[in-house]
Amino acid sequence: MLRPTMTSPTPSVLNRAATELERIRSVPKHDGVDFPRSCVQILRTLPGNKTCMDCASPNPEWASVTYGILVCTRCSGRHRSYGVHTSFVRSITMDAWSHIQILAMLEGGNGQLKRFFDRHHMGNTSTRYNTKAALFYRSNLSQHVQAVSNRGVYKGREASRQEHAQQVKQQQQHQRQSTAQKQTLEESTTRHLSRQQQQVIQVQ
């Protein structure tokens, strides 16, 4: 059992959020619902989410669902100008949301993207969302969110990350096993061949 950290939601908030998410799972994407209350509670506690991702203004009310980040009204306008494929902007308070979009917000977060941009030495420029690195981040997040959704009832970020790490480990193990099997097969083929060659030499 994980000990809740400073930013982890309490188990009851997490349970309520999971119920909210299950309730809206079957709502068609274009209908959507208000951002559920317990999900908002979790969203507000994610590292970095108390200020705008781009200009650090307090209490951002807009989101770029593409990156799972929160931005202020002014920066949301700039994000809109990037186009919906680069940054899809929604209001936390006024727009309707789908199951997968809410999951993207709960699995993303300003702190996480900031760390990613820092690692790539991308500073705080408006062009950073139009880079290959940003494309990598958004496609990764989208794949991750789809996987979290497919796993069933939401168990929170830490559980998602643990399950993801476990999956990667299993994949690596599987890869190592198949490489070892391939090597064994190659070795026995080589042995078999060299025996055949010896026989050929003997026959000659």
Ligand SMILES: [Zn+2]
């Ligand atoms: Zn801003």
